[in-house]
Amino acid sequence: MSWLGCRNALLTSKRIDARNHQQPSTSAFFVDVDTVKTERMTHLLVLPILIPLITAIAVLLSRRAPRLQRAWSLLGAVGLLGATGALLAVVWTGGIQHVQLGQWPAPFGITLVADVLSAVLLVVVGLMGLAVLVYALGSLDAARERSGFHALYHLLLMGVAGAFLAGDLFNLYVWFEVLLITSFVLLVLGNDRAQVKGAVTYVLINLVASLCFLAAIGLLYGLTGTLNLADLAVRLPEVEAPGLVTAVAMLFLIAFGIKAAVFPLFFWLPAAYHTPPVAVSAIFAGLLTKVGVYALIRVFTLLFTQDVGYTHTLLLWVAVFTMITGVLGAVAQTDVRKILSFHIVSQIGYMVLGLALFTPLAILGAIFYVVHHIVVKTNLFLVGGAAHRLGGAFELKNLGGLYRARPGLAVLFLIPALSLAGLPPLSGFWAKLIILRAGVEAEAYLAVAAAVLAGLITLISMTKIWNEAFWKPLPADRSLSDGAPSMAALITPIVVLAAVTLTIGLYAEPLVVLAERSATELLDPTGYVQAVLDTPIEEASAIRIRP
Amino acid sequence: MDVLLALLAGLLTAAGVYLLIQRSLLRMLFGVILLSNAVNLILFVAGRTLRATPPIVPDGLMAPAAAVANPLPQALILTAIVIGFGLVAFAFVLLSRASATFETLDADELARLPERAPDIEEN
Numbered sequence: 102m103s104w105l106g107c108r109n110a111l112l113t114s115k116r117i118d119a120r121n122h123q124q125p126s127t128s129a130f131f132v133d134v135d136t137v138k139t140e141r142m143t144h145l146l147v148l149p150i151l152i153p154l155i156t157a158i159a160v161l162l163s164r165r166a167p168r169l170q171r172a173w174s175l176l177g178a179v180g181l182l183g184a185t186g187a188l189l190a191v192v193w194t195g196g197i198q199h200v201q202l203g204q205w206p207a208p209f210g211i212t213l214v215a216d217v218l219s220a221v222l223l224v225v226v227g228l229m230g231l232a233v234l235v236y237a238l239g240s241l242d243a244a245r246e247r248s249g250f251h252a253l254y255h256l257l258l259m260g261v262a263g264a265f266l267a268g269d270l271f272n273l274y275v276w277f278e279v280l281l282i283t284s285f286v287l288l289v290l291g292n293d294r295a296q297v298k299g300a301v302t303y304v305l306i307n308l309v310a311s312l313c314f315l316a317a318i319g320l321l322y323g324l325t326g327t328l329n330l331a332d333l334a335v336r337l338p339e340v341e342a343p344g345l346v347t348a349v350a351m352l353f354l355i356a357f358g359i360k361a362a363v364f365p366l367f368f369w370l371p372a373a374y375h376t377p378p379v380a381v382s383a384i385f386a387g388l389l390t391k392v393g394v395y396a397l398i399r400v401f402t403l404l405f406t407q408d409v410g411y412t413h414t415l416l417l418w419v420a421v422f423t424m425i426t427g428v429l430g431a432v433a434q435t436d437v438r439k440i441l442s443f444h445i446v447s448q449i450g451y452m453v454l455g456l457a458l459f460t461p462l463a464i465l466g467a468i469f470y471v472v473h474h475i476v477v478k479t480n481l482f483l484v485g486g487a488a489h490r491l492g493g494a495f496e497l498k499n500l501g502g503l504y505r506a507r508p509g510l511a512v513l514f515l516i517p518a519l520s521l522a523g524l525p526p527l528s529g530f531w532a533k534l535i536i537l538r539a540g541v542e543a544e545a546y547l548a549v550a551a552a553v554l555a556g557l558i559t560l561i562s563m564t565k566i567w568n569e570a571f572w573k574p575l576p577a578d579r580s581l582s583d584g585a586p587s588m589a590a591l592i593t594p595i596v597v598l599a600a601v602t603l604t605i606g607l608y609a610e611p612l613v614v615l616a617e618r619s620a621t622e623l624l625d626p627t628g629y630v631q632a633v634l635d636t637p638i639e640e641a642s643a644i645r646i647r648p
Numbered sequence: 649m650d651v652l653l654a655l656l657a658g659l660l661t662a663a664g665v666y667l668l669i670q671r672s673l674l675r676m677l678f679g680v681i682l683l684s685n686a687v688n689l690i691l692f693v694a695g696r697t698l699r700a701t702p703p704i705v706p707d708g709l710m711a712p713a714a715a716v717a718n719p720l721p722q723a724l725i726l727t728a729i730v731i732g733f734g735l736v737a738f739a740f741v742l743l744s745r746a747s748a749t750f751e752t753l754d755a756d757e758l759a760r761l762p763e764r765a766p767d768i769e770e771n
Contacts, residue, residue: 271724278731285738289745295763297746301673304739308680309668311735315728316687322721323694376763 145191146200146213148184149223149266152177153230153259160251167246171238174251178234181258182227185220192220193615197622197632199268207633208329212268214633217619218468219265222395225475226265228601229387230258232594236483237380239590240490245291245378253290257283257384264392268633269329270318273396277314277360281307284389287381288373299373306369310359317352324349331633334403334626343407350405350412354419357400361393363453364422367446371430374445375438375495379486382438386445387479391471394452398467401456402623409459416457421548424450424555431562437485437495437570440562441478444521447555448474454552455536458543464620466535469612473520473528473605480517480598484510487591488570490584497566502575510592511571516599518567520606522560528605531613653693660686673746673753677739684732688725695721 156177163169192198192215199214201207215223234254241250260280267273285307289300322328324345325336340346355366362370370390374382397416405412427447434440452474455467485495487510492500504511520527523534533556540549575581584591605612622628660682667679695718703716747753750761 271727275727275731278735282734282738285735285742289742292745294749297742297749298758298761298763300742301746301758304735304742305673305676305680308735308739309683312680312683312687315684316690318724319687319691319694319721322691322724323696 145184145188146198146215146266149181149188149226149262150213150259152180152184153255153262156180157252157255157259160255161249164247167243170246170251174234174255175238177255178227178231178258181262182224182231185223185227185262188215189220189224192217197628199633207268207635208327208332211272212329212331212633213266214268214330214629215266216622216629216632217615218395218398218623221468221472221615221619222265222391223262225472226258226261226388229384229475229479230254232598233380233384233387233479233483235590236383236486236594237378239587240380240486241378242291248290250287250290253283253287254384257287257388261388261392265395268331270321270333271328274311274314274318277392277396278311280389280392281311284385288377288385290381291378293376295376299376302369303373306359306366310356313352313359314356317349317356320345320349320352329633330399330403331626331630334630335634337404338407346405347408347411350400350408351415353400353405354397354412354415357393357396358419359393360390361397361449361453362390362446363419363449364426364446367423367427367449370446371434371439371442374442375436379438379482379489383479383482383486386441386482387475390445390449391475394449394467394471397453398456398464398623402459402464403626403629413457413459416453417545417548420450420454420457421551422450423447423453424551428555428558428562432558435497437488437497437500437566438482440566441481441485444481444559444562445478447559448478448521450555451533451536451552454548455539458536458539458545458548460539460543461617461620461624462535462542463539464623465613465616466532466539468616468619469535469609470532472612472616473532473602476598476601476605477517477520477529480595480602481514481521483591483595483598484514484517487584487588487595488514490588490591491581492570492575493579493582497569499576499579500570501573501579502581504571505574506581510595511567513592513595513599514567514571516602518563519560520602522563523556524560526606528602528609530606531609535613649697650693653689653697657686657689657693660689671755673743673755673758676755677736677743680739681736684728684736688728688732691721691725691728 156173159173159177160170163173188198197214197216199212202211202213204210237250237254257280260276260283263276263279264273267276285300285304288303289296318328321333324340324342325333327333327336337346359366374385377385401412401416424447427443427445427450431440431443431447434443452467452470455463455470488500488503489495491503491507491510494500516527520529523529523532533552537549537552540546540552664679664683664686667675667682670676670679699715699717701714701716703712703719705712743753746758750758752758752761
């Protein structure tokens with residue numbers, strides 16, 4: 102038992118050695134090309150966290166000037182998209198990027214890592230951040246904007262970006278909490294009756310999820326003496342009690358499962374996601390559950406692969422039930438936002454299915470699916486909001502006649518809706534096709550059948566919204582508004598996101614290539630470990646101190 | 649010491665879970681608080697409680713002379729306590745708002761209440 106203290110003492114001395122070694126290079130007068138290059142990378146890795154933070158501060162400082170606030174907010178969102186795009190480019194050409202904050206070498210310091218998966222998701226975060234912000238500028242009431250929407254929004258983006266970049270588990274926990282607390286406040290901002298009711302469930306269950314996560318972190322630390330993801334990947338296979346590791350993996354599954362809203366832990370999502378303003382629902386629907394999915398993908402490819410037969414079979418069943426219960430829940434609903442909320446759950450099932458099958462093709466599919474889903478689901482919420490602006494309702498029975506009044510909006514609904522259901526040639530078709538093919542190759546026929554069935558019911562559900570809101574004549578006692586003011590701010594992001602969906606659908610190659618490279622990285626963590634620890638995997642394993 | 653702390657963590661977890669399955673939302677929140685304390689203890693024990701020497705490097709040395717207590721779990725717990733405090737404070741305010749709005753903190757009753765006030769039509 103005393104090995105841990107001994108190891109820590111040794112590690113401390115090594116850390117000090119490492120710092121001593123670094124001093125000459127930092128105090129040198131000349132700076133070689135490599136250092137400059139590293140500096141630039143470092144900035145790029147930190148920017149997705151810093152830009153939202155600075156934006157939030159700027160917004161808070163200009164509280165009394167709403168126009169200035171909006172300008173800062175927009176500028177910050179554009180900056181985030183630019184920075185994430187640049188980061189993806191660097192990761193694509195230069196491989197996995199990492200930065201040791203404060204120059205404490207891994208696994209002692211705080212590490213930020215960006216592999217292709219993180220970088221791709223960050224770009225999507227940037228895109229959604231900008232699109233939904235434009236929508237919010239055109240749709241959010243002045244009271245909510247005054248009470249801090251912009252600052253919270255950017256802090257939420259910071260939390261999401263941080264979670265995608267975190268290189269150790271405790272850091273991941275902290276970013277989860279950042280996005281969680283901001284999402285709490287965004288959820289109740291405005292203090293509607295419905296918002297308070299939804300938030301009670303959301304807050305309590307998420308507090309429990311965080312505690313599960315933290316307990317799992319503690320137990321994992323007790324087993325291995327490290328929390329750095331790359332270091333854990335080296336040490337976990339050598340833990341003498343694989344059963345304990347699997348037990349800890351189950352705790353992580355529950356914690357991330359609640360965040361990702363998988364069966365049977367999803368019930369908080371449909372209770373809460375329809376209550377805040379559409380802009381808030383849209384960004385939640387797009388990003389929050391996907392952070393949970395990302396965390397699942399990360400830990401179940403990098404860390405917990407010692408008992409795939411058990412853990413990933415469990416994931417498979419979770420995926421099947423998530424897909425089916427989600428769509429069945431959606432069928433019973435009549436509020437546009439509630440239908441869409443249940444579909445989030447069902448779609449999460451497809452992503453988890455990709456992870457559960459655990460073949461290169463399946464992981465590729467899961468990543469493709471996450472990207473496609475974020476774009477499509479956010480867009481559907483935005484279309485729902487635009488329909489509400491015109492028809493004055495979210496209840497299907499109170500809507501109607503939108504196709505006659507706004508054929509353009511009807512087409513803009515059809516693109517994400519049919520993509521969600523998986524019709525060619527839209528992005529959802531490729532996403533589902535890859536997952537289904539991976540399922541057939543892995544001979545998981547039951548899961549494939551469930552996925553096809555869920556896709557079919559999704560189509561029925563989308564047809565229901567189409568029939569009720571767009572096709573049927575407007576109920577006699579209701580009238581359509583012209584959408585003024587600022588309908589353009591509502592439509593522009595919808596058009597952009599629909600264009601992204603179409604582009605992925607018609608020209609899927611680039612995203613497939615990205616997802617493929619990402620899947621390769623995930624299934625062979627050697628590169629990740631080497632990049633972070635700066636040592637080949639055999640050496641890293643040799644450094645380990647025996648008890 | 650480890651065994652004692654482990655038992656205490658178990659006891660706190662059991663009490664926390666018991667409170668979580670109550671119908672009163674306030675009790676559920678108390679359950680969360682107990683659970684969070686149990687988790688902090690788990691973090692603490694995970695770092696091993698072998699020695700009480702503080703991890704301070706003496707003057708003139710680059711590393712502690714003898715084995716010292718593990719400082720990392722304490723840093724983790726400190727962070728967790730701060731975050732937990734913020735979350736619980738928010739949850740209390742939320743519950744007080746819910747009790748003012750719905751005039752109940754019973755989970756079952758709350759679930760039965762409509763989301764909109766009865767006299768307001770869905771907008």
